[in-house]
Amino acid sequence: MAQVKVGILGAGGIAKVHTGILRRDDRVQIVGVADISADRAHALAGEAGGARPVGSLEELFDLGVDAVYVTTPNTLHVEPVLACLQRNIHVFSEKPMSTSLEGARQIRDAAKVSKAIYNLGMNRRYASVYKRLKELIASSELTPYLAHIKMNRGELLQPEWTANPQVTGGFLYETPFHLIDLCRYLFGEVESVYCQGRQNLSAAELDTFAFVLSFTSGTIANFVTYAHAGWSFPFESVEVYGKYATAATQELEKVMYAPGLKQAAQLHDFFQVPIEEKWGYVEEDRLFIDAILYGSKPPVSAEDGYRSIQLLEAVYESARTGEKIELFKYAE
Known part of the structure; x- marks a missing residue:
């Protein structure tokens, strides 16, 4: 071989x-x-x-x-x-x-x-809970009309480099980038983004973000991320809402799917799966x-990765300017 x-x-x-x-x-x-x-x-x-x-x-x-x-x-x-x-x-x-x-x-x-x-x-694309979400959406079992995404850190103290934008490129380029990319993977290309950003506890950069993503598919997503949340569980979660249906993750451990009215919810628990496998x-x-x-x-x-950087930079631009950013302005 x-x-x-x-x-x-x-x-x-x-x-x-x-x-x-x-x-x-x-x-x-x-x-x-x-x-x-x-x-x-x-x-x-x-x-x-x-x-x-x-x-x-x-x-x-x-x-x-x-x-x-x-x-x-x-x-x-x-x-x-x-x-x-x-x-x-x-x-x-x-x-x-x-x-x-x-x-x-x-x-x-x-x-x-x-x-x-x-x-x-981008390991989150292959994490067990998000593969299940992708399957539900790709099979049309769940049509995503609305989503809520949360990706918090506990602090920017350990390791120390996480507080240095000269190393990280900025807070959004660290862990939040995983779910920014995942939004494109799950819901398709983004049409526009509007972000409010704050600098609350970090001396060197914005550390608090709330933004709304509008997708060409029609999905709307609300995304929140904060750098100093104290590792409160779950600090990473995705909720997706369709026609009388909901799918929701807790960390990279569990995903719940409620398929419709008067139907039992389905729970997939990956707690016992080794981290390197369940994290993708x-x-x-x-x-x-x-x-x-x-x-x-x-x-x-490379083209796929480039589009996720376009989206992240649009989030930062909206946070700096307070304006809604149309993603077509980045098109080439």
Whole structure:
């Protein structure tokens, strides 16, 4: 069986998640781990089962990698991704694609001409609860007229970098971006957004957002996200309302579907499923390797990722200006 030689760039927490999954895939050989910290590179290389610890992306290239996982901080994604695509080396980039629309545009354009596959890591699309929501909508069992989305953090204290927009790109580029992208995945393209933003406890950036998304499909969604909610459960939830029907998630653990009048609700509980599986990491990694080996469609393409950055930037623009933003203004 052919093996994909993978390099890992950035040896933080999410890199450990992907490393653990890829190690169990017989189609993958992790050949190198690069990090500016030699200690972190050595530690993760040991977990990867014989990978070589190195200090740079160029050294991963020297190892003859077929693909690179870019698991660096948010603001450090564009340069290594472009370097991979220019060398026709497949790249899996953790979210976000970029922390600017210009950076996302550069990656999208590079992916169009590269012979390599670009994939954006948006694990929520493959999380168990959201796969169930997607099935209900795709099958027309639930037509989404209205939705309410909540994605809060507990604080921006630990780790300290979460409070630094020079690292994160801004609060929305951290965890909230997952559900901003998920809105497009579930309900289609956004027509307009109107946002109110506040700077309540964070000294460096907006940390409180409430916005309304209007979709070309006709769905309306209310989205709230706050940076200092104290990890009150559930800090992540999606509620979708259709004709006498409701679907609602609690964290990534449970999804309830009430199909109609005088009918019993259906509850799916994924509490016992391992985190890397129920959060979607296993499936997105498998689909990425499938795309490399078999030419299938990657989970989240460059064009798809670019559209989610367009939406996030429109939210920020509306928060800054107080104006409703029509998404067609970003069209090219």
